Amino acid sequence: MNEFSIIDTYFKKQALHHPQVIAGIGDDAACVKIPEGFELLISTDTLVAGVHFLPDWDAFDIALRSVLVNVSDLAAMAAEPVWASLALTLPQNDQSWLARFSAGLHKGLHQYGMALIGGDTTRGPLTVTLTVYGLAPAGKAVFRSGGSPGDLIWLSGPLGAAAEAIEQLKAHKQPEKALMDALLYPNPETGIRKLLQTYATAAIDISDGLAADLCHLCQASGTGALLFADKIPLHPLTLEYQGEHALSFALTGGDDYKLCFTTKASDEQTLKNAAAAQSSECWLIGVLEEEPGLRVETSSGLSVLQPSGYDHFSG
Ligand code: ADP
Ligand code: MG
Secondary structure, X not given: XXXXXXXXXXXXXXXXXOOOEEEOEOEOOOEEOOOOOEEEEEEEEEEEEOOOEOOXXXXXXXXXXXXXXXXXXXXXXXXXXXXXXXXXXXXXXXXXXXXXXXXXXXXXXXXXXXXXXXXXXXXOOOEEXXXXXXXXXXXXXXXXXXXXXXXXXXXXXXXXXXXXXXXXXXXXXXXXXHHHHHHHOOOOOHHHHHHHHHHEEEEEXXXXXXXXXXXXXXXXXXXEXXXXXXXXXXXXXXXXXXXXXXXXXXXXXXXXXXXXXXXXXXXXXXHHHHHHHOOOOOEEEEEEEOOOOEEEXXXXXXXXXXXXXXXXXXX
């Protein structure tokens, strides 16, 4: 099988047809139509074997997870996922690996109604780079920079499950299924897109840990933040395994892909009602403050939080 039959068999055949795609896979560049009144949001994530996943992971999981983490970035901007392109570097032409990869990729893309519109296929160390394209009504995308002192900080779900899985894998234990699923198949928060478009002043998805990612939001917004320790939802298994350390573990553990977002204080009840009306849950966990830095209010007082999340170039 050569490069072109690989592209045809594993990528082109299963690609969704999308009314706004004028030319997809097969030409020198994809051509798409941006509907009037919408803005285009673009995000790229690279997964490198040995860094973001282990080379012996099932190719299905590698591909599916790659879609999910990319969709999470669009969810954080309140954009609807529409298209994707894939740059794939492969050490060898392994048909069964490609078949598994293709199945996971298209499962993820189809789940979010996304058309695969192009990419590149090369030989080298296993690397998966997915670029996703999303649409938001003009002026409705949500940025990290829109928060102000006094805004409320919300979280879209409990933290710590994926980090717990990683912790156990590092200790050569086999994490239970609920933890492995949290790590392998994060659930991008696309369901609260309209809520974010209507109420959010700023948002970020939690890939590197709440402390680090909230810090990014604060820096972009020119604020600091106060978190209420007893209001931060933690995954029950993280509580079980980490005990009294569960909160600090969850604050610095990554890969949750929940959303952290802010709203005006006056929208507190409206947001709660709107979330309840669509059976979404959002936890109010803190407030943006003028003073830079992160602080956590616990029963024993106030402590300053170091934003130590994952950084590829630290140390
Ligand atoms: P060119 O040589 O003109 O750059 P390529 O041979 O790289 O074209 O790719 C041929 C077509 O297949 C292009 O439309 C490209 O976008 C698409 N393509 C290549 N690799 C992939 C892939 N892994 N997934 C999806 N589309 C791909
Ligand atoms: Mg090319």
